[in-house]
Amino acid sequence: MNLFPAIDVIEGCAVRLIKGDYAQKTIYSTNPVEVAKGFHKAGATYLHVVDLEGAKSGDTPNLETIRKIVAESGLLVEVGGGIRSEEVIKRYLDAGVFRVILGTAAVSDPVFLQEMIDKYGDKIAVGVDVKDGFVAIKGWTELSQESCFDFCQKVQNMGVKTIICTDISKDGLLAGTNLELYKELSEKFSVDIVASGGVTTIDDVKTLAEMNLYGAILGKALYTGNIDLAEAVALTKEA
Template identity: 55%
Template sequence: MIIFPAIDLKEGKVVRLTQGDYDQMEVYSDNPVEIAEQFEAQGATHLHVVDLDGAKAGYAVNEPIISEIVKNTKLFVEVGGGIRREEQIGKYLSAGVRRVILGSAAVTDFSFVEEMVERYGGSIAVGVDAKDGCVAIHGWQEGTKVDAFDFCKTCAASGVSTVIFTDIEKDGKLEGTNLEIYRKLCKIRELNMIASGGISRKDELVSLQEMGIYGAIVGKAIYTGTLDLRELIKGTETARK
C-alpha cells in the first residue's frame, strides 16, 4: 500500500481543514515546497496535493506552487482542486504532475470524465468526497443526491482506474477513518482505491493494507505528530515483502 502524505493549499500556505470546513482551518507552513521536500526526505515517494482555493473558485489557483513542488522533488504528485477543463489537465501533466484528480467536474459532467480517461488513461483519477453516503462537490460546500458507492461503481465501469474516496465527516478530526466503507469499496475490483479522511492510527493502515487498498492519504496526523511518516512508510514496505 502506498502512503500519500497530503498538502492542502490555501492562499499559498499548507493548511488542514476539519470536515472540509474553511472556517476550521489550521496553518502549518507558509512554504509548501519545503514541506514536500521534508516528506521526500522521510521516505515518501508519492504526494497528494489539493488546491483548496481552486476547489472553491473552479480553476487552478495554486498551480505555480504545485509546479514548484514537482520541479524540486522526485515525488509522484497527484493533484486535485478546481480542475474542470482539459486545458488545465494538460498544463499539470506537462509540468510533471503524474495524476490529475477530477472532483466536482466528474459529478456535474461525467461525459467529461469519460472523454479525459479515453485521452489520458491512468493519469486521470476521480475524487469522491462523501457526506451522509452522498457525493459532495465544490470544495465540499454543496451536497448532492448522488450515492457515493454507486458513483464509484460508475467510475469503474467507465474505465477510471483510480478513485480517491474521502469520508468528509471523518476528515481532520483524528478520530479514525471509516474502515467499514473501505471494506465495501474493495469489492469494486477494477479500481485502485485510495483511502482518505481521519486516518490517525497505525492499526487502521494495517487494516486498509490487509483489505487490499491501493493507497492511503495521511494528513493532519503527520502534521500534529500523531503518526510518524517515516515509520508508516517503513511499515507498509515491510508488510509488502
C-alpha cells in the first residue's frame, strides 16, 4: 500500500481542518516545502496536496507554493481542491504535478469528467467525499444526490483509474477511520482505492494495508505525532 502524507494549503501555509470546517483551522507550518522535504526524508514517495482556497474559488491561489513543493521535495505530488476546468488541470500538470483530483466537477459535470479522462488518462483521479452515504461537493459544504457506491460505479465505468475516498465524519478528529467503508469499496470495485479521513494510529495503517488498498492518506496524525511516518512506510513495505 502506498502512503500519501498530506499537506493542506491556505495562504501558503500547511494547515489542517476538522471535518473540512474552515473555521476550525490549525496552522502547522508556514513553510510547506520544508514539511514536504521532511516527508521525503522519512521515506515517503508520494504527497497529497489540497489547495483549500482553490476548493472555494476554483482557481489556483497557491500554485507557486505547490510548484515549489514539486521542484524541491523529491516527491510525486497529486493535487486537489477546486479543479473544475481544463485550464487549471493544465496549470498543475505544467507545474510538474503527477495527478490531479477532480471532486465537485466530477459530480456536477460528468461530460467534462469524461473528456478529461479521455484526454489525460490516469493523470485524472476522482475524489469521493462521503457524508451520510452521499457524495459531498463544493468544499464539503453541499450534499449531492449521488450515493457513494453508485457514483464510484459510474466513474469506474467512465475509465477512472484512482478514487480517493474521504469519510468526512472522520476527518481531522483522530478518532479512527471508516474501515468498513474501505473494505466494501475494495471488494466492490476494481479501481485503485485511496482511503482518507481519520487514519489515526499505526494499527489503522496496518489494517488498511491488509485490505490490499492501493493507498492511504495520512493527515493530522502525522502533525500531532500519533503516527510516525518512517514507521508507517516501513510497515507498508513489509505488507
